Amino acid sequence: MPPIKVKNAGKSVPARRKSAAPAKAQTRIQREKQDVILEAALDVFSLHGFRGATIDQIAEQAGMSKPNLLYYFPRKEEIHKRLMKTMLDTWLQPLREFDAEGDPIPEIRSYIRRKLEMARDFPRESRLFANEMLQGAPRLIDILEGELKDLVDEKAAVLLAWMDEGKIARTDPYHLIFSIWATTQHYADFDVQVRAVLGKERGGEGRFEDAARFLENLFMNGIVPKKQTVG
Amino acid sequence: MPPIKVKNAGKSVPARRKSAAPAKAQTRIQREKQDVILEAALDVFSLHGFRGATIDQIAEQAGMSKPNLLYYFPRKEEIHKRLMKTMLDTWLQPLREFDAEGDPIPEIRSYIRRKLEMARDFPRESRLFANEMLQGAPRLIDILEGELKDLVDEKAAVLLAWMDEGKIARTDPYHLIFSIWATTQHYADFDVQVRAVLGKERGGEGRFEDAARFLENLFMNGIVPKKQTVG
DNA sequence: GTCTATACAGAGATAGAC
DNA sequence: GTCTATCTCTGTATAGAC
16 A cells, blocks of 8 residues: 555644634734644644643643633633634545546545545544544534535535446445545544554554555455455 | 344443442442433543543432432542443443354344444443543553453454455455444444434434445445446 | 532633733 | 733532431
8 A cells, every 4th residue: 555655643733824814913923822732732632522621731732831822712612613623624625635537446445545544644633523523513513514414415426426327336325435434533533442452563553554455455345255266 | 124123222221230349238229329320421421531521410410419429439430430341341242242153244244233233222332432542541451452452363363264264355354343343333423423414314213224234235345346236 | 328518629711910 | 922820610529417
């Protein structure tokens, strides 16, 4: 599985800032401080969820005092909201880029690979999302029922068309997408378990390559032995 | 998918109590109260994780005062520990029953079905576990590296033997197990998202039957169209 | 065995000096 | 813009009356 090229394992949020949003222009220092805070907050929120995370922890992780942090983000919820927004942008990008004009099998294969790369390179974002889901998505439900549903509906239609043309096997496109999400994000969200079960020898960095190989093969072929390849 | 027979959707913990553990015998009332507390605690812990959950919430959910609750479980951590223990027993049962003597394909198919039934019938247990994983399994890591690893090693060996005999396609047995866990538990842990994306028409009770059909088919056949079944 | 009252720490957030 | 001090509320846990 050569095309996994991304290096940095689980740091950095894209953290694009809209230049028109707040009335006041921001200094470079303000932006940098905010980014430090967001970075620290991602660590803490992704581990403990919204309610379990404390401003103290975030401040400590960010290397500043609690009041100082609150100078930049007056409310805990603001920090979380901003993280969620950035995270969703990053997180849904692979699905957005899923291309109806592409060649079906390679397109799906590449989607699986990209999702797995994201699990490897942005595990905190994955856990932030997972935490929100476990809590019933109180701060995200509108987006799930709106933007996300629309996007999935659109891609499901593409998959259905491919099935009609006999280019991929007929199956439920929604549950196919769910399965790709579930299997790839599992390697971020349940990372402790994966490493514990694989043990020292197999639980190292190579586990993502192994997973990639396995998942590609699973989604392509299932596990029923092919007559022509046996014996 | 007929064999999904379990009815009660997401209530009741087995809550077996070992009769030899605490020095003092327990009255019937004590047992009942403890069960009420554990039931309430499962609601709260599964939603908010250990740190996010509060004794106030649990007490309210259990319909008793906070001091009264603390009479039965002096520490928050005790409640959580007991829940985790019961949950793990329930949760790993299907894997324990995975039978080396059985017929490979039906055995795996049936394992998938049972895991999906558990996601449907014990979603809170699934979320309790998921919450613990997201936090890096601080209260569970020993079990993961011990009991669980041993159990998975054992079952992986069974799968490998089947592959050697050509009864199932050769693939990575560990990642196969991870994939079954991930896809089935997804329907408990990410339930909000599943229902949001499926919408009103398809997000109802039938979603589990749809998922079962899809997953069986995925694991058996993959998505590459079979030459003989196309056209 | 259950309640009221309360101790005491940690939480989010604000005031005001520098 | 950053800090110390502090307010208020919530949270875990205990004491002691009933």
